[in-house]
Every structure is written in structure tokens, then in C-alpha cells.
Amino acid sequence: MEHKANMEVKVAFAAAIKHAIESMGVDRFKETSFFGSNEKRETEFKEAA
Amino acid sequence: MEFKRISRENGDWNKLWTSWDTICSEYGETFQDFASSSLEVLRPLAESPQTASAGVFALFDGVSILAVCQLNVAFIKGYDKKVLRLRHLLLSPKYDYSDDITVEDYVNILSEMFAGTISCAKEELFAKHVKLHLQSPADREFFNKIQENLEQSATFSSVKMHGAWLYIDL
Numbered sequence: 618m619e620h621k622a623n624m625e626v627k628v629a630f631a632a633a634i635k636h637a638i639e640s641m642g643v644d645r646f647k648e649t650s651f652f653g654s655n656e657k658r659e660t661e662f663k664e665a666a
Numbered sequence: 667m668e669f670k671r672i673s674r675e676n677g678d679w680n681k682l683w684t685s686w687d688t689i690c691s692e693y694g695e696t697f698q699d700f701a702s703s704s705l706e707v708l709r710p711l712a713e714s715p716q717t718a719s720a721g722v723f724a725l726f727d728g729v730s731i732l733a734v735c736q737l738n739v740a741f742i743k744g745y746d747k748k749v750l751r752l753r754h755l756l757l758s759p760k761y762d763y764s765d766d767i768t769v770e771d772y773v774n775i776l777s778e779m780f781a782g783t784i785s786c787a788k789e790e791l792f793a794k795h796v797k798l799h800l801q802s803p804a805d806r807e808f809f810n811k812i813q814e815n816l817e818q819s820a821t822f823s824s825v826k827m828h829g830a831w832l833y834i835d836l
Binding site: 623625626627628629630631632633634635636637638639640641643645646647648649650651652653654655656 | 695699700701702703704705733754755756757759761762763769772773774776777778780781784785801802804805807808809811812814815816819821822
């Protein structure tokens with residue numbers, strides 16, 4: 618029963634995440650904080666400015 | 667895939683440090699430049715004696731560590747039950763630097779991370795509410811879309827955006 622509930626949660630998140638990435642586009646998605654290299658780019662951008 | 671706590675005590679924090687350093691090197695990058703501020707938040711939590719209210723959790727595929735995040739649980743003003751908060755979610759450098767990653771790869775990893783967080787609220791850190799932290803304008807755009815989609819499903823009692831957080835009631 619618990620396994621079924623966990624699977625339901627995973628499937629719901631998968632559908633929502635796919636919707637989110639496809640809606641915003643991969644390039645914009647890669648600007649989220651999940652990508653560690655963005656910190657370096659942000660620092661370089663601030664230093665250049 | 668397995669979502670579980672990593673720490674210096676269980677040896678998995680050191681595995682993350684060495685394996686992600688190696689991955690950065692493979693792509694000609696330096697690990698010191700990779701997410702240094704987030705990793706410096708996670709480090710003391712992973713290296714300190716572990717507690718029942720907080721920890722660093724990671725997604726494993728065999729011995730590979732695909733993603734990591736901070737989870738902590740607490741009573742928060744305005745709630746009558748405990749709230750589990752997810753912050754500093756980071757994907758492995760491979761998913762940052764490789765050109766061979768598909769949308770499905772991102773979907774699989776993030777759904778495992780978020781579902782693992784919900785499981786933690788039910789089985790380990792025990793909370794009735796879950797909050798996912800937004801750190802940037804792109805995060806806000808991403809979680810807005812997540813909220814749009816999840817609120818149409820009956821999986822959770824409610825899903826709402828408020829301030830810098832996505833709120834999920836279990």
C-alpha cells in the first residue's frame with residue numbers, strides 16, 4: 618500500500634516536472650539553482666558588471 | 667535508485683566529494699567552482715554528528731550520486747504539525763556539464779528527489795507539510811509550473827506557492 622502511494626507521488630512529480638521543463642524550455646531550466654555551475658557564472662557576471 | 671542520508675559518519679559524504687571532484691575534472695572544470703556556496707552549507711551538516719531533525723540526503727544509482735539536498739524538520743509558526751523543508755538541491759556535475767543529458771534524465775532524477783523527500787516526511791523526519799525552497803527567478807518559474815500541474819492532481823491535499831517556497835500539504 619505504501620509502495621503504491623510512493624509510486625503515485627513519483628508519477629505525479631514526473632508529470633509536473635516534465636510539464637515545467639517543456640513549458641520553460643531546457644535553456645531556461647538550466648538557469649535554476651539545481652545546476653552548480655550557475656554560481657560561477659553569476660559571480661563572473663557580477664564581477665564583469 | 668535510492669534516496670538516503672549521507673554523512674561523514676556513514677562515509678557517503680566523502681564519496682560525494684571525491685566522485686563529484688572527479689566528474690568536474692573529466693569535463694575540464696574545477697570542483698572548487700562548482701556550487702561552492704550550497705556545498706559549504708551542506709558540508710557542516712554532513713560532517714557533524716547526525717540528528718533526527720536534519721541531514722543531507724542524496725539520490726544514488728548504484729555507487730553514483732546523482733543529486734543531493736538539505737532536509738530539515740521543525741515546528742514552524744502557523745502550523746500545528748511539523749514542516750519538512752528542502753533546500754540547496756544540487757544535481758551532479760555530470761548533469762550540468764554533459765551534452766548527452768535528456769529531458770527524461772532530469773525528470774527521473776528530480777521526481778526521485780522530490781518523491782524521496784515526501785517519503786522522508788512519512789518515514790524518517792516525520793512531517794505533515796513539505797516546503798521546497800526557491801533560490802532564483804528561474805526556480806520560481808519552474809516551481810510555478812510544478813504547482814500548476816500538481817494542484818490539478820489529487821496526490822496532495824494542497825499545493826501552493828507563497829514567498830520563496832512551494833508548499834505541499836500531505
